[in-house]
Amino acid sequence: MTAEKPISNLLRVTSKMKRVIFILLLVFVFPPFTFAGSPVTSLTFVFTGESNAGGMALNSDATSTELASTPQVQILNNNTFLFENLDIGTNNNLDHYNMPCCIYHGFELQLANSVKANAFTNNPQVYLVKTGQGLSILGDWNVGGVFWTKFLQRIAAAKTQLPASTQWVVWYSLGINDYIFGTPTGTFKTMTIAHLNKIKAELPGAIIIMTQFQSMGDIYTDAMTEIASTQPNVYVVDSTGATLTAEGLHWNYIGFKTLVNKMVMITNAHITSSCPKKSQGDANCDGQVDSIDYFYYVAAVNGGQIPTNVNPDFNGDGEVGLSDRTIITKSLNL
Numbered sequence: 001m002t003a004e005k006p007i008s009n010l011l012r013v014t015s016k017m018k019r020v021i022f023i024l025l026l027v028f029v030f031p032p033f034t035f036a037g038s039p040v041t042s043l044t045f046v047f048t049g050e051s052n053a054g055g056m057a058l059n060s061d062a063t064s065t066e067l068a069s070t071p072q073v074q075i076l077n078n079n080t081f082l083f084e085n086l087d088i089g090t091n092n093n094l095d096h097y098n099m100p101c102c103i104y105h106g107f108e109l110q111l112a113n114s115v116k117a118n119a120f121t122n123n124p125q126v127y128l129v130k131t132g133q134g135l136s137i138l139g140d141w142n143v144g145g146v147f148w149t150k151f152l153q154r155i156a157a158a159k160t161q162l163p164a165s166t167q168w169v170v171w172y173s174l175g176i177n178d179y180i181f182g183t184p185t186g187t188f189k190t191m192t193i194a195h196l197n198k199i200k201a202e203l204p205g206a207i208i209i210m211t212q213f214q215s216m217g218d219i220y221t222d223a224m225t226e227i228a229s230t231q232p233n234v235y236v237v238d239s240t241g242a243t244l245t246a247e248g249l250h251w252n253y254i255g256f257k258t259l260v261n262k263m264v265m266i267t268n269a270h271i272t273s274s275c276p277k278k279s280q281g282d283a284n285c286d287g288q289v290d291s292i293d294y295f296y297y298v299a300a301v302n303g304g305q306i307p308t309n310v311n312p313d314f315n316g317d318g319e320v321g322l323s324d325r326t327i328i329t330k331s332l333n334l
Contacts, residue, residue, distance in 0.1 A: 042166035043120055043271070044127040044158065046203065047107055048151065049174035052211065052250055053132025054096040055106015059089045061253035062109060072115045073108065075128045081157035083127060086112055095150070098134030106132075107171055109253075110260035119264050127166070129158045137177045138191040143198070155202050167271050168206035170199060171263055176249060179219045189223045196227075196234060207233045207270045209263050215239040216249060235270065237262050237318050262318035269316025281328030283312040289331040297328055 047053045059067060066088065073086035078094040086092060088105050108128060115126055131151045133140070141148050174195075178188055200206055210228065213219035216239075228236045242255035251259060269278070278285065283293040284307075297312040299305070300320045306312075312320050314327040 042127065042163050043123045044129065044162055044166045044168055045111065046129045046131060046155070046168060046170045046199075046206075047173075048131040048170060048199070049172050049211075050132065050136045050177050051096075051099060051134040052173040052176070053106065053171075054093050054099050054104070054130065054134060055108070055256060056099070056104045056245060056250040057106065057109070057253045057256050059103055059105055062088065062105065066109055066113065070112045070116070072125050073112045073128055074125060075108070075130065076154055076158050078130065078154060081154070083158075083161055086128065088112075092130065094130075096130070096132055096134060097136070097147075105253075105256075106130075106251075107256060107260050107263070110257045111264075113257075114260065114264045120268065127158065127162060129154050131155075132173070135177060136174070137181055137183065138174065138188070138195055141174075141195055141198075148198070152202065168203035169267050169271065170203065170206050170208040171211075172196075172199075172208055173211040175220050175224070176213060176216065179213075185220060185223050188220055189227060192224075192227055193231060196231060200233070205233075207235065207267070209235045209237055209266050211259065211263075212236050212239055215242045215244060215251070215255065233270070235266050235316075237266055265311065265313045266316055266318040268311060269313060278311070279314055279316075279327070281314050281324075281331040283314070283328075284310045289328065291332070294328050294332060294334075297324060301325075 068087075070086040070088075074083040075086045075091055076082070077084050077091050084091065086108060088109055089102050092105055092108050093099055093101050108130070111126070111128070114120075115124070118124070120126065131154050133147045133150075136147055140146075141151075174192075175188065183191075196208060199208065210224055212221055212224050214221060224236050228234045237259065239251075239255075239259055242251050242258040244250060244255055245252045277287060277289060281289040281293050281297075283296040293312070296306050296310050297320065300312045301324075312324055312328075314324045317323070
C-alpha cells in the first residue's frame, strides 16, 4: 500500500506535465486568439457619439470578405427601421450627419470579424444600432434636439424587434469636438455624466464603454477616467496604438481593429457572466484557477495563439498584462 502512493503521485505529476505540454502546443496550433465572453440570450450593440461613432475608415482598405453581407451582425437600417444583414458600404452609415453613407466604416467591421471568430460565446449573431452624428458636441444631444430624437427613434424601433432581456452594450465616442470648441473640463464631466444617465434610462442594464483619445493627444483623458471610476457600468478604453487617418482625428482601418479588439475584451469582462471566478484568474472558465489558466496567461502576453473561448484579461481593462499576472499568481500562491 505504501508503495502505491509515490506511483500515484508520479502519475498525477505526469498528468499535469501532459497538460502543460498541451497548453504550450496551443501557442502554435490554435488560430489567432480572440476572447470569449458570456452567454446571454441576445446581445445588442449601440454605437453613439460624434464622427468616430460612425467611422471614417475607408472601405477600400477592407477585404472583400469584410465587405460582404454579414448575417452574424444584424444592423438596424436607419431608413426602414428594420434589422438586416450588415452590409458595409450599403447600410452601415445611413443618416449620419456630415458623413456620406457608402465609403466609410467604423467599429462595425471589426465587430463583425469578432462575432464570426466566436468572440461572444453562445452569441453567434448580435444586433447593432448606430446612432452617431458627425461634428456633434455634448450640447447637441439635449432632450428635444434632433440628434437625441433620432437616437430615441432608433432605439424604440430596435426594442420592438428585440427580446426584453437583451443585453445592451454601448460603444461611445464623444469628446473631440468639445475639446476643439473649448468646453471646460468640469463642464465636460458634468455634461457627459448627464448624457450617460439619459442613455442608461433608455437602455436598462446597459454597459457603456467610452473611447479615450490617447492616440490623438491628451483629450479629457483624466476626466473620462474619473467618470468611469465613479459611474456604475461605465468603462473606458485606452486608444494608445490605434492608428489614425491623415488628418489625425479619426481612426483608420487598422486603428479601428486595434480599438475594437480591446473593446471586445472589456465587453466580455462585464456583460452578465457565466464565469464567476474570472476575476480570480479563471481564464478558461472551467470553475477553477489552476496552472492551466496561468499558462494561457503566459501564452497571451508572449503573443501566442490561444483558443477563442479563453480570456486571460482577468481585471477586464482590455489588456493582458502585469496586473493580470498579479491576480493569477496571488490565487495560485506563486
